[in-house]
Amino acid sequence: MPGRPETPVLDTVTFPQDIRHLSLDDLTRLADEVRGEVIDAVSCTGGHLGAGLGVVELTVALHHVFETPHDRLIWDVGHQCYPHKILTGRRDRIRTLRQPGGLSGFTRRAESEYDPFGAGHSSTSISAGLGMAIARDLAEETRSVVAVIGDGSMSAGMAYEAMNNAGDTNTRLIVILNDNDMSIAPPVGALSAHLSRLLSSKPWLSVRNMAKDLVAHLPRPMERAAAQLDEFARGFVTGGTLFEELGFYYVGPIDGHRLDHLVPVLRNVRDTKQDGPVLVHVVTKKGHGYPPAETAPDKYHGVGRFNVVTGALHKPAPQAPSYTSVFAKGLIAEAEDDDRVVGITAAMPAGTGIDKFGDHFPERCFDVGIAEQHAVTFAAGLACEGFKPFVAIYSSFMQRAYDQIVHDVALQGLPVRLCMDRAGYVGADGATHHGAFDLPMLLCLPGMVVMAPSDEGEMMHMMATLAAYDDGPSAIRYPRGEGEGVDLPERGTPVPIGKGRVVREGKVVALLSLGTRLYPCLEAAEDLAQRGLSPTVADARFAKPLDMDLLRRLATEHEALVVVEEGSVGGFGAHVVQTLAAEGLLDHGLKVRTLCMPDCFVEQGKPEQQAVDAGIAAAGIAATALSLLNGSTILAEQPARA
Template identity: 60%
Template sequence: MTRPDTPTLDRVAGPADLRRMDDRTLARLADELRAEVISAVSETGGHLGSSLGVVELTVAIHAVFNTPMDKLIFDVGHQCYPHKILTGRRDRIRTLRQEGGLSGFTKRAESAFDPFGAAHSSTSISAALGFTVGRDMGKPTGDAIAVIGDGAISAGMAYEALNNAGAEGRRLFVILNDNEMSIAPPTGAMSAYLSRLYANEPLAKMRSLAEGFESALPPPMRDGAKRARQLVSGALHASGTLFEELGFDYVGPIDGHDMTQLLPVLRAARARATGPVLIHCCTVKGKGFAPAEHAADRGHGVAKFDPATGTQKKGAGGPPDYTKVFGRALADEAARDPDIVAVTAAMPSGTGVSIMADRFPGRVFDVGIAEQHGVTFAAGMAASGLKPFCAIYSTFLQRGYDQVVHDVALQGLPVRFAIDRAGLVGADGATHAGAFDVAYLSNLPGFTVMAAGDEAELVHMVATAAAHDAGPIAFRYPRGTGAGVARPERGQVLPIGRGRVLREGSDVALLSFGAHLPQVQAAADLLERDGLTVTVADARFAKPLDMDLIRQLARHHGALVTVEQGAQGGFGAMVLHALAAEGAFDRGLAIRTMTLPDRFIDQASPEAMYAAAGLTAQDIAARALAALGRDARVVPLIRA
């Protein structure tokens, strides 16, 4: 594949090189950097649109501020690819999101230029304020610059941080990357005029310049600029913006792709700021790459693609992925029950509820990046008599855990939690791995917790959740394709707390919880090749447990092995606790629990990640043999 010609970028070993360039050279650098990002992501896949939207902004920040002494903190971090290229990682950028390669997000362990790790949203201002306090208390750190998008700033945590930062009054820079609209003015005289104004006016007068900027634009652009200012205003006719009311000096909106605006504004702000400053930059997600700019999601997450056409490489055909199975099953249930509604936190496509939204748009609610609000919103709907499905990734649901406990579980409200991205997720790495939900939900009184062993089971669990009004219920399923089993036209309501036996033997029992069932079946095949007979059971429920099934497995087999795609303290721990309470260990019991290890696992293919976790079919078979003992006679260890 032909790589772009990048003579200016080739002279950059780190941000210090940018500070020796003139403004015209920096503009050329931004063009070459954009080409390099497109070229690299075409080979790796990843978050393309968001990275293209901040190319000029990233160049300008590194050219003006003294990174890494000054701390540049990207919110979420999926827009950090240009930053990584400029900060000494260009030689590894084509290992992005691959095993042993660069993370797709900022990561402290990766570079001194990544002062704060991210991947979940709305954390940057809080972290920047922390660095600011550290600076003011004598720690060796300079200014802090938080770059946060208009989506991320919608979350409550961002406003909590803004309120605190405004009250503190410390010198701090927040850059609002607003890619909802473009107000790009024509180049030439207008840009030169604005540059002179921004360079010469005191900081306190900068915010008033936006009105003159708006009036000088043609009518369509003028309306866009006005709407951009209203985004951050307390009211349509407020005398000051919301940020000013919170104690920030507000500058903008400015064109985030015009270096003749960005550089003077950042330089003036850095030179003159004494307290917190918010700089409002309007950008275009996917800027400079037409296929991304014209895509519905602006190229947010892409597979490998042809950089000439933008055509993404399609995966091999096969079973549908779990997310689509859920989305279709939910839409079908909603067609039969008008009380079913769905809630998502800015991930309608990612969670599959977009399928229901296409059929029943008035019954699907996207609350933005606000998981805490989304959970309590769903609780309120449940209290009203509706049947809400709250579809949130496992790691994102962690952000609303207090609400799960206080607003849902404590009140016994029948909110249905559809938990996508259960288990290890591949290229997104540890930040998106659904390791903890089984543990953090199973300890809540009144909760029912399920996990789908295959895509047919997921259809049944959607139906089961829809029919369950006795309290909160959750079901988890992984990212990626299903096991290839036939799916029912309509899900059946499962008996609560009952598992199923898939094959029967007498030597060892393998008890699976969730989507690792194919690997458990493969482990049983390996054991049977060694002459053992194996029972394979699918628990279906972590809470309530199927104790009749578990007792039978323990009593009639030489060993019992539980397997799950979750952390310690989850399903296996529930089984151990229940058996211990019944005194099973007093009579002798060979049991092993297989979980994710007590460490975070970096990005790789899911298969490689599970191998690193010790959860392959071979690992499961070896653990079963170890539980039996090399010379162990295969006899029951619990007597009826």
Template identity: 60%
Template sequence: MTHSNTPTLDRVAGPADLRSMTDPELKDVADELRAEVIGAVSRTGGHLGSSLGVVELSVAIHAVFDTPRDKLVWDVGHQCYPHKILTGRRDRMHTLRQGGGLSGFTKRSESVYDPFGAAHSSTSISAALGFTVGRDMGQPTGDAVAVIGDGSISAGMAYEALNNAGHEGRRLFVILNDNEMSIAPPVGAMSSYLSSLSDLSRVGPFGGLVAMAEGMEKFAPKPVRDGARRAREMVTGLESRGTFFEELGFDYIGPIDGHDINQLLSVLRGAKARATGPVLIHCCTVKGKGYAPAEGSTDKYHGVSKFDVGTGVQAKAKANAPSYTAVFGDALTEAAARDPSIVAVTAAMPSGTGVDRMAKRFPARVFDVGIAEQHGVTFAAGMAASGLKPFCAIYSTFLQRGYDQVVHDVALQGLPVRFAIDRAGLVGADGATHAGAFDIGYLGALPGMVVMAAADEAELMHMVATAAAHDTGPIAFRYPRGNGTGVSLPAQGEVLEIGKGRMIRQGSGAVALLSLGTLLGDCAAAATSLAAEGVDVTVADARFAKPLDMDLIARLVQTHTALITVEQGAEGGFGAMVLQAMAREGLLDHGCKLRTMCLPDRFIDQASPAEMYRAAGLDTAGIIETVNKVLGRDAKIVDLKSARS
């Protein structure tokens, strides 16, 4: 039977089909797979550059290892698009990162080929070691393969896993995908060390062959290894030294060319056939490989919107307002210009958090610590203890990784670290793994912590100024992903009185809405729609989740039939704090009805932010419905379609 007229990728319904192909056919699959990934992401947007960097690696791993019995664990998951196409999801790639569609990351509930979910970094080696122990204790699983990037391996959790895996000595495969690029250019000593290994391996025309020979040498008997090393030293004049990974107990192979399918297949087959303990295979790749616009971009097209394949030009939504991230970055830069003690810390996200704006003007005062949130928080605490004014800018979902340090190294010591919490609330296409749902609750639980939430971009400027002026303990302010509301921005932020909210709209006394964060706009829109139906609703902006404005709350409770709190956070957050404070103050004893509107007690999958909030009941229509229910009115009398517009 001939397949001459059939694209090779069309013959791949799953990884088993790869294992029956010749090496030249596997190369054809890789070439076609790269084009498929580019085409798919051009229609949906997503993480393109990292996926293009592992096309050959994805093909080789699935061709050599017996997935799904062998467990392939991708770190972070940014790079999993080729893997999804090869594992039976090709026909659904057009739904990537959309409501009801494929996740942008690996997800256990999506496929048996996704044995472990990912989206936060540096977890793959730990999970793979767990599968390895399961195998050795009789569970129906084969080998475990962890693929981890150079940026992710700089995080503390990866070191902990390497140390434990080396000590255990079990058969385990770790593939280091070294592209010298995570989201931002890598930082730290490990990055420099990996670069030095790569440079040494590529000296001369036989660099790749030497790397492969040295790698395969690891599996030879000790007398053969020793003899080969002595011979190499005589020829090259270079003293042979063990790598960092070998000192941890791993056999080290590489560096090898991660885009040479023949070299990858040879090394993986040899490693699989001979390994008895933990093995680390160091692959050098190029982020954005094979697509010129990506390779030529400063961020290698890490995350892109829909784009034109021919030109690489991305479709950009028209915005009438700046993004919250940009407003924060500009406000911080101006504050730093006025106060030389202000410094900024970020964990591998300088552009994502907006501190790159400050870095352009004050590069010596901005510190990118890499994917190391724990270190970043304590590093900021140390700077605060020295008398500096650190702003620790980390996404809400990633700050969770440094929570112990927030508790013990910041809050317990009363140090004035300023936490700028980007991506608060639901974030859209990245889904549940990146949702900033829990920070109100986990920060509000800490003694001495001040927690603010910006209702719009002008309020965010005020909160930056408030944080800069606050020097008596830790303070945090949260704001969402995306563009602001288009309000006029002040020339400079004002320092807010700690723990004081503000009245937005005074109603007649039926229902009061107490909002925290950017749902204030939906509260105002709901009040306008309800007013047309004869329901005059009061709207207030809490500004602070901690300390609460108890004077404002008492006034609302005492003058209204019902009080509804509204927030973009999980249960146990702002609403729970209001209820607990009211119980403590005896404000629940006066007959005012209380309702809390927050995210439901479930993880919400990817969709547009508007769709996600609608599903959560946290939009204008949801607020109207809640008001009507608390008043016992028929919600059908309100034009919900109009309210949503």
């Protein structure tokens, strides 16, 4: 591996004020050095790569032109913020990205005053920016507010809701559209750069405003004609009619990798006194400046450690198939037997495995963009017409569609299948991405069926269960990462709805697990057996409906019950305890403890260690069982463990 890149200009920069005096040539050299620093850092830590490389010049230009942190700079999603972090006093910690106790992989208010708004999910920057701009106006302060949005975020409805509101307020807000997939813009060059400088310049705006004042005194038909002519001319030249209709003054498109294009336009936009919001359309290339990331933007969107020279990823050989791949295998198996099976995702085809389904059934595979709300209601419409929609969305992203799950799916009893990947701890992405809250969200909904596989074999059976269940809405939650290495059937066999299973017979204490916590429970049971106890271990399979026969047996035949899940407070364990209480099964001295994720937002770290810290790994489960039985005559009769 080569040594660290030389960074003579970057070495003189600690905070943005250090770059405001630099010439365009020095800014260009700085951008190259920042790009090299990002590549080198992410090669060591893993993380989001392509999006950050695409905004290096834009980041340098923004901090050169605007007086951050006094001027507010808001990054949408936040995964493109690594260059921003390097330039805002965090370069010395950049190789702690996404590590326990290190820098977050996203913007975070608690981390720096240069991060005025935290983000991990998309399409929030314009709404937050508008709120800050209105606050500035109410406080009679003077500052620029700049919201950077792109990398797919403009496919979410929230962005347009915010733009519609912003266009109606006449408040000064600058939105930078980072268009990195050419989905909107034509090819850019010298002509478009010239036009952008012209359209953002004071003379043009002065002439335009004078013309507007003049036509305001003309008869109404002539005034309307003049306005239409202005809109047509600008739309013909720039393609910004959509944004103009939303009330934004449109500038662009401009080349986002040319500082000699970016800097003068941003200065013009900063200095103009025109009221109302402005949108600057910047065209960039994801992964720009690093050939492996340019040629494979999806592969290098988020990466593990890699070789900088070759681009080869350091990926250990998998010991077992991932749950995501088993989801895809199960869905394909069901679709081969039933042409009503449809797959839906929200801008995450590879991340959810839906892309593999799409390879087999392209006409039944739908990527709706970053639009989780639409995805769920779209699925509801399909279900109304007799199809079997499987909506594959990360657990933490499913939060964005909760009202649609409640109102459009559950209330109408529609058989939509919610497939929640990344349930539980996700590791380096941290608090914004842990799949902690899906169980409390769904278990309170009448008629909802919620299941969780304990391993990849169970995953196949539960995929078959979802396909066979047509009586109402259903959901499955499964973790990130590999399975347990069990054998997989070619196609699963449906599991009876609401039926769990006992996987180890015992007495005195029962361990009731949901999902992949089963294996730590079995490990804990072995530990307890060496202490002279022989616990019962049960796999709930279903968080809702609960297996009442199984619950009654566990409650009446044991002194103590430990309920284990990898979800937040208020989830499966709470549901079990409430049910036991309602059935009167707590009235005769049953000791119960629920183990789950802690009641806080958990930062990035190793999922295995986070499970240990939460007490839901084997040692914590065994310790909880022992504490429940402290003083038990049965426990007192057991010999101490050597």
